[in-house]
Amino acid sequence: MTNTIQGINQLIDKLKKEQSSDGSWKYPFDTGISTDAYMIILLRTLEIHDEKLIRRLASRILSKQEVNGAWKLFYDERDGNAAAALEAYYALLYSGYVQKEDPRMTAAKRFILENGGMENVNVFTKIMLSSTGQYKWPASFPIPIEIMHLPLSFPFNFYQFSVYGRVNLAPILILAENKFSLKTKNSPDLSDLRLTRAEKHDWEIQAEWRSLLSLIKEGIEDLLGLPEQLHAMAMDRAKKYMLERIEADGTFYSYFSSTFLMIFALLSLDYSKNDPIIKNAVNGLKSLKTDIDGLPHMQYADASVWNTSLINSTLQMAGVSPEDPVVQKANNYLLKRQHDQFGDWVIHNPNSLPGGWGFSDVNTVNPDVDDTTASLRSIARSVRGSPIYQDAWDRGISWLLSMQNDDGGWPSFERNTQNPWLDFLPIEKGEYIFGDTTSADLTGRTLEFLGNYTDLPKDHPAFKNAITWLLKNQEHNGSWYGRWGVCYIYGAWAAVTGLIAAGLSAEHPSIQKAADWLKRIQNRDGGWGESCLSDSQKTYVPLNASTITDTSWAVDALISAENKPTEAIQKGIHYLLNSLDKEDWTTAYPKGQAMAGSFYIHYHSYRYIFPLMALSHYHQKFG
Structure with missing residues (x-):
């Protein structure tokens, strides 16, 4: 039999030492270099001259470049990732700290062109490029802004997308409708990354899908009134959707991408670069900075609740007492972050009260099933004899059970949002961006907890x-x-x-x-x-x-x-x-x-x- 005690104790000691003063664990949520690149592009576009941050982010991006000039999302990604390479190339040029003639940049440019150039990157990279004047917006976007008017009873409506999809989609719809772009005097010229002289917009939608969406749009107009008024009302609804979901730190739903897009969407609606909402959003994004190996990384989101709930429950599983100060401190942190506000989840789950936990430190309206079971595991051994813990436990269990889908499994954020229309949506990776169906990991982990x-x-x-769902799938x-x-x-x-x-x-x-x-x-x-x-x-x-x-x-x-x-x-x-x-x-x-x-x-x-x-x-x- 293998003696595991020494290894267990080594890991317990390591984790205890890494706890922060507020009781949480703040291990990095490391998503590569894209958010670092986007931060440079955002700061330069807004003409915010945070040179120390920009220079160090550029250093991190360069440190991740491969010998062939590419950037990879993971070690065995063959030659590299075209979208990541283009984002890195753009950010490094815009930073001003790397010149086009630099051998590292010529190698990057060669890789980008060999892999299809600007025309071949994904739709979200193209949205960023279009918003900053580097790529032309398509004549029509795959989803019309009028979707904001469709009722919940309609099979294709705004709230049938996942919450993660919605918070990114709302600003994108505004940007696409306004065909907004913003360049500065220091914007680099990326035209040499196109393979064709005439801009080819292969992200435009196919005629069949365009025809279907036109029918939907015309149907809304016939039902509700004048096209111009409907358009203005839809734009206003999309704007309100964003503004009503800004967290205390200024971020939109605590995500980097949605906040980045919101800033550009507000600029397209004639908000000033110095508007308090935009300044707070930028500061919120800056607060996501962490340090990895001596260089900054802009996290996509803060992962403190996820780290803390997993670590604290595992420490107790390994034999650390619920009375240990480390455990108590972590549980106190988690109790303060249990949700007591309604979020979008209530639209598909109207009979439940709040009680879940979200992923990040600042999250107040976007609970998820995984963080809720993890947080409940963490407090489980402290419930008996404590009215405060008992109340948190009861509210958490109630919310968790209410989130089970009709098919028997659990989703991440919202129940019963399965949408067969997503299979036909002409946006690559649409099922990941816009779907929140039952999954084996969420269902399995919830069963393990229960x-x-x-x-x-x-x-x-x-x-x-x-x-039944797991066995079937x-x-x-x-x-x-x-x-x-x-x-x-x-x-x-x-x-x-x-x-x-x-x-x-x-x-x-x-x-x-x-x-x-x-x-x-x-x-x-x-x-x-x-x-x-x-x-x-x-x-x-x-x-x-x-x-x-x-x-x-x-x-x-x-x-x-x-x-x-x-x-x-x-x-x-x-x-x-x-x-x-x-x-x-x-x-x-x-x-x-x-x-x-x-x-x-x-x-x-x-x-x-x-x-x-x-x-x-x-x-x-x-x-």
Whole structure:
């Protein structure tokens, strides 16, 4: 039997030392260089001369450039990512600290042109380019602003998109309608990144979709009145949607992208660059700055609630007492961030009161299921005998159960937003941007919480319906697709641990099939590793190297599914114990994802949280 005590104690000590004074953990939410590039472009466009920040962001971007001139989203992304390279190139030129003739820039330009040039980047990069005068807006955008008028009963309406999609879409609709662009005297000339002299707008929509949207637009006009008035009212609704959801730090829903877009949308509505709303938004974005390896990184969002809830619950799982000052301090932090306001989630869930938790420190109206179960795990051992904790617990459980979809599973942010129209939306990655359907990771993690932390009867419909959904949606190879992690190992871990916590026997064919799959893909060194290519290819792609986080997920799933420490488990545990101090490209490899092929997350906390979880479960079950 493997002795895991030393490794467990090492991880506990590490995490305790990293706690912030307010009780939270502020490990970076690292999303690569795109937000760094966008921050430079924003500051230069607004003519905010924060030279220290701009210069250091440029240094970080340059530090991530590959030998071939490209930038990658992840280590094994073949030659590189065209959109990231163009964003980096644009930001570096606009910064003024790197010249076009610099060999690094000529290499970047060559890579961009070899990969399709400006015309070949994704629609969101094109929106940024159009907003800053580098690319022409299309004659018509795939979604008309009049969608703001469509009622909830209509199958294609604004609130049928995910909340993440809506907060980015509202400012985009305004920008596209106004065809707004803003250049300065220092704007670089990117025209040489086009492959054709005449601008070719391959992001314009196909004739069939344009015809359908025209019919929708005309139908709204016939129902409600004059086109000009409807257009003005729709623009006003989109503006109000943004302004009514600004958080205390000035950000729009606490996301970098939506705040960036809101600033340009307000400028297109004749707001001054010095308007307090815009100045506060810029300051809110600046507050997202973190330091990684001595250089600044603009986080897409603050991840303090997510880090804190995961870490504090895992510390207690590993044996740290609920009375420990570290645990109490973290729980006090979390209690203050439980939501008591209604957000957009109430539109599809009108019979519930607030009680969830959001992802970030400043989030007040956008709770999500994952952060809610994680926060409830964190406070679970402190509930008995405490009216304050009991109230938080009851409100959290009530909100969580109310969020279950009619299909039996759980979404991330809003219930029952499944929308078959998304499959036809002519925007690449539309299902990731605009969809919030039931997912295996959210459903599995919620089942694990309800089964291991509550006294909800195992014959409760919440269990039955969720189990049915997971069994129905298992992949042929035995895995499950995880929406917010990479990807199939993550989904399998969440599903297996959730199903067993919900009362499914470890001998069930579905559990055995998942366990057999995990054993088949184990690496020779005892670890596991999955490539970010899995989500784009929609099938498991091995990384051909092991990561600490993947190994932790796989081992934890096998521990829950086996009644003895099998060879696969033992090899996985040995890999973890021998890798706790490891530092190489695998320890920086993204294990979170938000949009296939475009947006990946390196959670700096995961390399400590999930090994501690797996080692603790091993010790508790097998000694």
